[in-house]
Amino acid sequence: MRPETEDDLSQLIRSAGAPLSPIGGGTRLHPGEGAGERLNVSGLTGITLYEPAALTLVVRAGTTLTEVRKALAAEGQMLAFEPDDRPGSTMGGIAAANASGPRRVQAGACRDALLGVRYVNGQGEIVKNGGRVMKNVTGYDLVKLMAGARGRLGVLTELSFKTAPIPPCSATLALPGLDAAAAVAALTSALTGPYDVSGAAWLPGQGALIRIEGLEGSVAIRGKALTERLAAFGEVAEGDGASWSRLVPQGAEGDLWRIICRPSEAPALLAALPQPLALDWGGSLIWVALPAGEAPALPAWSGHATRVTGAEALTLPAPDPVVARLNASLGQRFDPRRIFAS
Numbered sequence: 001m002r003p004e005t006e007d008d009l010s011q012l013i014r015s016a017g018a019p020l021s022p023i024g025g026g027t028r029l030h031p032g033e034g035a036g037e038r039l040n041v042s043g044l045t046g047i048t049l050y051e052p053a054a055l056t057l058v059v060r061a062g063t064t065l066t067e068v069r070k071a072l073a074a075e076g077q078m079l080a081f082e083p084d085d086r087p088g089s090t091m092g093g094i095a096a097a098n099a100s101g102p103r104r105v106q107a108g109a110c111r112d113a114l115l116g117v118r119y120v121n122g123q124g125e126i127v128k129n130g131g132r133v134m135k136n137v138t139g140y141d142l143v144k145l146m147a148g149a150r151g152r153l154g155v156l157t158e159l160s161f162k163t164a165p166i167p168p169c170s171a172t173l174a175l176p177g178l179d180a181a182a183a184v185a186a187l188t189s190a191l192t193g194p195y196d197v198s199g200a201a202w203l204p205g206q207g208a209l210i211r212i213e214g215l216e217g218s219v220a221i222r223g224k225a226l227t228e229r230l231a232a233f234g235e236v237a238e239g240d241g242a243s244w245s246r247l248v249p250q251g252a253e254g255d256l257w258r259i260i261c262r263p264s265e266a267p268a269l270l271a272a273l274p275q276p277l278a279l280d281w282g283g284s285l286i287w288v289a290l291p292a293g294e295a296p297a298l299p300a301w302s303g304h305a306t307r308v309t310g311a312e313a314l315t316l317p318a319p320d321p322v323v324a325r326l327n328a329s330l331g332q333r334f335d336p337r338r339i340f341a342s
Contacts, residue, residue, distance in 0.1 A: 003038040005021050006126060006157045012039065014124030016339050022151040024062055024090030028097045030306065032313035033150070036340075041092055044157055055080070055163045056115070061092025061156045070184070072163055080113040080162040085245045092156040098148030102199035102211065102244050105191060105281050107164075109146035116160035119146060121153070122335025130160065145330075148269045153334040168211035171223050172199075174239030175230060176207040179268045180276050183208035184283035186233040187265055188263050193229060195222045201208070201247055202279040209239050251278040253287040255310035257296060259286040260303035 001020075003009040013020065019036030019177045023029070033173070042062040052075040059068060065083055068091060072078050082103035083094045093099075100109040107113070116130030129142035145174035146153060175186055183202040190197050190210045199211030210230070212222050249256060256277075266283035270276060273296060278287040284303075291297060295314060296305055305316045309339055319327075331338070 001037065002043045004043040005326050006120065009041065009155060009157060010120050010124045010126055011042070013120055013122065013339060022083045022096075022155045022340065023085075025064065025084040025088040026093075027089050027103075028099065030150075030308055030313055031085055031310050032213065036209040041157070042090065043139050044092075048158065050075075050339060052077060052163070057161045057163050058116075058158065059161070060096075061090065063091050065089040065091065065094060068302075073082040073166070076166055076168050076263050080164040081107050081110050081337055082247045083110065086248060087180065091159055091161075092225045095147050095156055095159050096149060096151050099298050102201055102247060102280055106196065109147075110152050111144050113162045113279055114159060115142050116163055117146050117156055118154045118158040119154040119266060122337055122339045127154065128155075150293065153338055154340075155186075167198075169216040169219045170211065170213045170241060171219050171241035172243065173210045173212075173223065173226060173230065174207055174237050176205075176237055178202070178235040180279055181270045182233070184263055184266045184270075186230055187279075187282040189229060189233070190226060193226070195226045199242070199244055200280075200282040202275070202283075203243055203246065204275065206240065206243060208233075211244060213242075229283050247278050247280050247287075249287050249289070252277060252309070254289045254291045255294065256308045257288050257290060257305055258272075258294070259288065259298075259305040260284060261286065261301050262303070265301045265303070268299050269301060274297065292296050307312045 001012055003012055019038040021034040021036040022039045022041060023034060024041050044060040044062040044339045046063060047059050050071060082101040083089065083099050084101035095110055095114060098110045118128045120126055148154060178186060180202050189202040191200050195212060197210055198213045201209045203209065212219055219230060230236050259269060263283040266286065269286060273288050274289045276286050279285065295316060307314045308317060
């Protein structure tokens with residue numbers, strides 16, 4: 001099923017007698033998702049409003065990230081957050097997954113740049129929440145709720161985003177001699193200083209990577225000061241600026257796991273894991289591949305681990321009972337027929 005309009009989508013959901021699985025580009029599906037009949041929203045495309053002076057973009061959910069970036073770049077702008085790079089991504093899928101790349105350490109996640117949404121709930125009702133500007137509002141903030149809901153509460157049809165100017169200058173510093181565990185301390189040192197870091201990551205063979213952006217003179221001053229600070233961790237070299245688009249592993253052998261933690265917990269987790277494929281967010285995000293069907297044996301920590309590819313869905317640790325009840329209650333209110341299979 002591929003609706004071309006929001007009204008078509010509403011009618012399809014109202015008349016559905018079996019579970020549906022909303023899908024756009026299909027680049028962020030986890031194991032077990034998409035089990036119902038596919039509801040392809042890639043027909044809901046197009047930029048409906050773009051006001052560069054107001055730093056506002058309104059776009060239909062099936063519009064690709066590539067199209068959006070091209071339109072914004074023509075005006076010297078970008079999204080006010082940085083989606084993680086996955087070819088074929090749609091804006092609806094990015095919002096549904098709350099997808100956030102390296103700039104999250106500075107600019108926040110997708111939900112922090114999401115101003116408003118339109119979506120169709122499990123009863124086929126078209127709902128609008130939020131607006132086109134950043135402001136305090138009363139009532140339920142459904143915008144934040146829908147970001148990261150992965151289509152379980154409704155099908156996104158239109159989204160309003162905050163945009164930002166493209167930084168005129170960018171520099172990447174690297175500490176190539178650091179392994180993943182040692183890199184966490186260096187990344188933490190960079191993030192806790194007055195350097196306005198917009199990316200703090202680690203990649204095999206490249207070591208710790210730190211990105212700073214802004215006016216050319218400011219980048220030069222901050223880069224010099226940051227180099228001096230990082231010298232305590234090893235040799236500092238010029239890094240590859242293209243590395244920031246390679247922080248989501250592609251084609252990993254075995255099952256790919258995404259582990260969220262506090263940076264202070266990362267060294268202990270890394271000691272219990274094989275060589276990671278990447279670290280991001282200063283060590284708060286760990287990407288690792290494990291043999292098919294195997295789950296990581298990790299010490300107690302405050303975050304969670306999700307199997308991103310493989311035959312079976314699994315999140316560790318098991319959801320807190322209180323959180324599980326809240327999620328079930330939300331699902332009952334938004335989708336009482338449980339029509340969304342994901």
